[in-house]
Amino acid sequence: MAGRSTELMKSALRPVVGERGWRALRRARRRLAGPAPAPAPAQAGLRDEPHPDDSHKMSRHRFLTELHEKLKPRTYLETGVSTGLSLALSRCRSIGIDPAFAITSEIRCDVALYREGSDDFFARPDPTAHFGGDPIDLAFIDGMHLFEYALRDFMNIERHAAAHSVIVVDDMLPRSVAEAARDRVTRMWTGDVFRLIPVLEKYRPDLVCRPVDTRPTGVLVVFGADPTSTVLWDHYDDIVRAYVRPDPQPVPAEILRRSHAVEPTALLAHGVWADLVAMRDAGGPERAALAAATATLPAK
Ligand SMILES: C[S@@+](CC[C@H](N)C(=O)[O-])C[C@H]1O[C@@H](n2cnc3c(N)ncnc32)[C@H](O)[C@@H]1O
Secondary structure (H helix, E strand, O other): OOOHHHHHHHHHHHHHHHHHHHHHHHHHHHHOOOOOOOOHHHOOOEEOOHHHHOOOOEEEHHHHHHHHHHOOOOEEEEEOOOOOOOHOOOOEEEEEOOOOOOOOOOOOOOOEEEEOHHHHOOOOOOOOOOHHOOEEEEEEEEOOOOHHHHHHHHHHHHHOOOEEEEEEEEEOOOOOOOOOOOOEEEOOOOHHHHHHHHOOOOOOOOOOOEEEEEEEEEEEEEOOOOOOOOOHHHOOOOOOHHOOOOOOOOOOOOHHHHOOOOOHHHHHHHHHHHHHHHHHOOOOOOOOHHHHOOOOOOOO
């Protein structure tokens, strides 16, 4: 647009002011406009990938808002705080972990913030002391976008969770191979955290997982956390050896097409959330009750 309006002005003004006059006018216009803005340092050199319009889809923050409303968690933990957009949705005792947060959103909860990587946080003697002995009711994993980091975040969070807990992992449905690169090249970046889906399917069939078609890059919702499970810890090295791949990432077609992802509205409309709250308030679900509550969850 700017180029076209310059052309129009040039054809109108140059015959009147001449070539030298036109160049003087352009110099004056550039002086008034000031220097061109420099790219934000964190985004310098990163490109925008073209993606189909997804504005009709529910955003991950809207989805999280509804989860907070339905679950009324007593405790919320997130890895990856950044400017606080997701933390701002919490109204309960919360923990936020990020080595480089710069919060600009209004936070309306009793929050303990940790300016460190999540591995350091979970290495503390009593990392969830802020919760006074309560487990993590709702968690959002959105820290470092590399598979092994997301896996460790999941393993650490599960240790401090309970059977009624809900663990949400962001960026599980990359829209392109470039977006899924371990070595970041795009402004919107998922990295290879989507590999958590096949890993949980293979090693933790006891968990109930649902990929959800949220905007922009999908989430995974995990039900049935078992803080006593050591399976992922026992196989961690083998898993990382088998699932960390060099770029370009071979992203499965079902991830790119989201053919296994459920509609956020369908999942939110299910009775499982009320069941989880009732089980939690009754002192914790039995495995059989949890299995019954999740048996009819929408799936594709
Ligand atoms: C996508 S942003 C989080 C966005 C936020 N959850 C939201 O929805 O508004 C990812 C954040 O993860 C943080 N991060 C990077 N490595 C991390 C780590 N090891 N542990 C926790 N956070 C990390 C980054 O500093 C960055 O602010």
